[in-house]
Amino acid sequence: MDRTSGDRTSGDRTSGDGTAAARWEQALAAWGIPEHILARAPQSPWIHPVALFVATGQEPDTPSHRAAREVLPAGGTVLDVGCGGGRAAFALTPPAARVVGVDHQQSMLDSFGAAAAERGVEHVEVLGDWPDVAAVTPEADVVVSHHVAYNVAALAPFGLALSAKARRRVVLELPVRHPLSRMAPLWQRFWDLDRPLGPTARDAADVLREAGLAVRLDEWDDPAPPREAAVDPAEQVRYTRVRLCLPADRDPEVAAALAELGPPGPRRLATISWDV
Template sequence: MDAEELAARWRERLESWAIPDEILAQAPVDPWSHSPERFGTRTDRALSEPDEGPTMTRLSEALPEKGILLDVGSGTGAASLPLHERIGHLHAVDASSSMLEGLTVRADKLGVPVTTIVGRWPDVAHQVPVADVAIAAHVVYNVPDLAGFLRALDGHTQGRVVLELPHRHPMSWMTPLWQHFHGVDRPVRPIAEDCVALAAALGFAVRVEEREAPLERFTSLADLAASVCRRVCLDPARAEEVAETVLELGMWPVPRDRWVTVWWD
């Protein structure tokens, strides 16, 4: 298939992850929201325990000393701030101002000059200068127009573009819980190979590396249960029931993801 067909298929498959309206209407909180505090904890861990995996390796070897780094879907900076000693200026894009506030606090402590842009990529791409290297980590499963996203990322980077994503949709592991609590089956696609195929069809000379995720998804069963209540649209008061169900279904501990690093120059 050509790029247009692959892009349409990506969009259709991603849209199939929409939560049924009748379930979403009963959700106590937004099931798609993210916690800046949880992201901040991950960033602090990334700073204190340097990761020598392929994503950081490919970023570090391509970023010139005191170069310009673009971080799209930056969160609190877990994929960019570990390179603080090499960064001359960081441009961080995220739809959440709270996430960017957390990134700015950490960047200031590390002495990293940073410009933050609140918004979705590529809607705010015109506010960003051309960078030496760009990173978009754990973002693409939130991007319906992936072709436009990748083209804009490449167009704003004079050097290397790096993507990091789990092999499967990050919510895939909860499929048995959706079936248990709501009788709903969740989709299987898109997966990382679909992103790689589209990037290649767009003409990018993609290279791919894969590894086991360096971090456990949850540090405790209680953390898992609280997250499931949010993601599966359940009242937080059912956390104990969720924990018991997870154990009954043999889902604890949660296996680590496979993370995929996609890059091109």
């Protein structure tokens, strides 16, 4: 594990002028899909299949879970922002006895609520985008937000709103590099489109430090198998094709491209945490 709290060389960070927040926003904007490609998409490419986010109860212990657990009191409350099916929250029950899930997708909240009921855990669900729904979201001992940061252009307000709801600690988890980086060869193959290299988890930490948060950054290798391994291969092809803005009749080509790409390897992840 690589724990960092001070400076890194410029080669580890997204370059450019302006504040860390501005560089982060610009780097994320570069991931946008050009209009001429979006115009040909049969449906929105911004999909998040629920099957990839279901809490199975088999998730391994990680630095992110340990960072949250070490300050979580017995019977405490966890707020999970961008909760999906609740993988981050339910890794903390026990010691937590109450979980609050926030997500903008109702199907994710349905999965979250069902998982809480199965575990006999008190639960609350809040539908909407963060921090828009912060005012109607309960406080918690620990606030977690896993695999959300790369969807957030305004990361500083996002992080500050998390802090405002935490009584003890905030824990973010994210890949060291953009989670769609693996698809870069596919974009090149089907659309002759180059994808960006940044931003990175260290850029995210820079933004949050710039906002006045005393963050810690840990980088580590994910011990869990890739989420895609649990999904039917035909479904993998389907959601990859949708994300590539291609019609259904291109499924055989997408399947061949995924076979050539090979199975995803171990992910390098990061935990960004701070006390409040």
